[in-house]
Amino acid sequence: MAWTREEMARRAAKELRDGFYVNLGIGIPTLVANYIPDGMTVTLQSENGMLGMGPFPYEDEVDPDLINAGKQTITELPSTSYFSSSDSFGMIRGGHIALSILGAMQVSEKGDLANWMIPGKMVKGMGGAMDLVAGVKKVVIIMDHNARDGSPKFLKHCDLPLTGVGVVDMVISDVGVFTIDETGVTLIELAPHITVEEAKKRTEASFKIAKELHK
Amino acid sequence: MKKPYADASSALEGITFDGMTIMAGGFGLCGIPENLIAALRDSGVRNITAISNNAGVDGFGLGMLLNTRQIKKMISSYVGENKEFERQYLAKELELEFNPQGTLAERIRAGGAGIPAFYTKTGVGTLIAEGKEHKDFDGETYVMERGLVADISLVKAWKGDKEGNLIFRKTARNFNPMMATAGKITIAEVEELVEVGELDPDQIHTPGIFVQRIIQSKNLEKRIEQRTTRTRGE
Numbered sequence: 259m260a261w262t263r264e265e266m267a268r269r270a271a272k273e274l275r276d277g278f279y280v281n282l283g284i285g286i287p288t289l290v291a292n293y294i295p296d297g298m299t300v301t302l303q304s305e306n307g308m309l310g311m312g313p314f315p316y317e318d319e320v321d322p323d324l325i326n327a328g329k330q331t332i333t334e335l336p337s338t339s340y341f342s343s344s345d346s347f348g349m350i351r352g353g354h355i356a357l358s359i360l361g362a363m364q365v366s367e368k369g370d371l372a373n374w375m376i377p378g379k380m381v382k383g384m385g386g387a388m389d390l391v392a393g394v395k396k397v398v399i400i401m402d403h404n405a406r407d408g409s410p411k412f413l414k415h416c417d418l419p420l421t422g423v424g425v426v427d428m429v430i431s432d433v434g435v436f437t438i439d440e441t442g443v444t445l446i447e448l449a450p451h452i453t454v455e456e457a458k459k460r461t462e463a464s465f466k467i468a469k470e471l472h473k
Numbered sequence: 474m475k476k477p478y479a480d481a482s483s484a485l486e487g488i489t490f491d492g493m494t495i496m497a498g499g500f501g502l503c504g505i506p507e508n509l510i511a512a513l514r515d516s517g518v519r520n521i522t523a524i525s526n527n528a529g530v531d532g533f534g535l536g537m538l539l540n541t542r543q544i545k546k547m548i549s550s551y552v553g554e555n556k557e558f559e560r561q562y563l564a565k566e567l568e569l570e571f572n573p574q575g576t577l578a579e580r581i582r583a584g585g586a587g588i589p590a591f592y593t594k595t596g597v598g599t600l601i602a603e604g605k606e607h608k609d610f611d612g613e614t615y616v617m618e619r620g621l622v623a624d625i626s627l628v629k630a631w632k633g634d635k636e637g638n639l640i641f642r643k644t645a646r647n648f649n650p651m652m653a654t655a656g657k658i659t660i661a662e663v664e665e666l667v668e669v670g671e672l673d674p675d676q677i678h679t680p681g682i683f684v685q686r687i688i689q690s691k692n693l694e695k696r697i698e699q700r701t702t703r704t705r706g707e
Binding site: 304305306307308313314315316317319320321322323324325326327328329330331332334340341342343344346347350351370375378381382383384385386387388389392393419420421422423424 | 500501502503504526549550551552553554558559562563569571573574575576578579581582593594595596597598599600601631641642643644645646647648649650651678695696697698699700701702703704705
């Protein structure tokens with residue numbers, strides 16, 4: 259069985275370490291917050307200007323002055339701090355955030371990322387994604403391995419406008435887990451019942467198989 | 474010179490002109506200067522270049538100025554919540570300059586601090602770096618981005634005093650402090666306008682030197698875009 263959204267988020271949570279400051283993108287990456295291991299301190303940054311994001315509020319706690327980068331109402335924690343957008347991106351660009359988990363439309367085998375624009379069709383903007391991939395120490399992508407029409411999203415070269423060049427360190431998809439470094443792409447883990455052959459068939463990027471492939 | 478004005482319209486009187494550049498604070502609809510945006514619409518000024526992280530939603534926030542076709546160009550990082558914006562842009566009725574959010578924040582901070590340009594790693598190798606000067610520092614390539622200033626900055630704070638000292642609240646701070654520094658004229662609207670001496674000087678986020686005019690907000694809606702809650706007992 260290929261991994262579900264929740265299972266991809268749970269797998270991404272294994273990349274968290276105690277004491278990490280982390281920025282989670284909108285969509286599936288947000289779910290990673292549900293799988294922070296007990297006893298581990300992970301501080302979530304929201305790029306609109308908050309460190310220490312708490313859970314969603316109860317109905318009577320909703321505050322229009324307190325939202326996350328997805329514009330959702332949230333709550334603060336005893337450790338929370340607020341700051342301006344320029345301080346927030348100082349943290350991001352300055353390399354103070356350990357890990358960012360984001361979504362993608364396309365990833366290339368060189369670690370290029372495209373996730374902000376489809377020319378002539380979708381005009382939404384990059385928000386903070388270009389800053390995050392340029393400044394955060396480790397960038398993990400969670401995405402469906404293939405587009406709805408079945409075409410591969412993990413490619414030799416991205417054909418959509420890029421968010422960043424050579425910025426992706428890891429791809430977690432419904433098929434498995436791939437690392438990207440100077441040596442290229444390596445498949446390190448497969449989702450249950452997915453074979454290497456199927457992974458290859460569904461991927462345009464070329465990749466090596468890790469010696470100790472986790473199945 | 475007295476900084477407090479009776480309302481948003483009188484605070485804008487005599488300083489707006491067609492073709493002007495404005496900055497408007499806020500992230501989504503959080504911390505936007507609602508009264509001042511409505512007054513800018515009512516002023517009838519046209520061909521505005523608007524610098525704002527987002528473009529409001531259909532018919533609210535800066536979306537009001539899109540409906541009336543008063544905006545010629547937007548400089549923003551994300552406009553996905555506004556269908557009218559997307560329609561006008563795809564129909565080439567509106568100019569749009571996308572900036573990465575951190576680059577936008579830093580351009581405004583730099584503009585207000587008298588820094589004409591700076592280098593950043595953000596966007597190197599992408600569309601937004603095309604045609605811009607590049608330079609290597611310590612083995613890494615950076616792209617030059619220019620500082621931004623505006624004819625008028627419209628900002629929203631929680632509390633302000635009659636000297637223009639401002640305190641923001643929670644994530645409603647966002648772009649407001651930098652924009653306050655980057656306006657040739659900055660107008661602040663505040664939920665609570667107090668006498669000088671009532672704010673603790675150690676708690677002030679924006680010193681009054683950056684604020685030329687200040688008004689008390691009236692009838693704020695403070696709309697919420699994504700009301701997400703949990704249920705007790707879960």
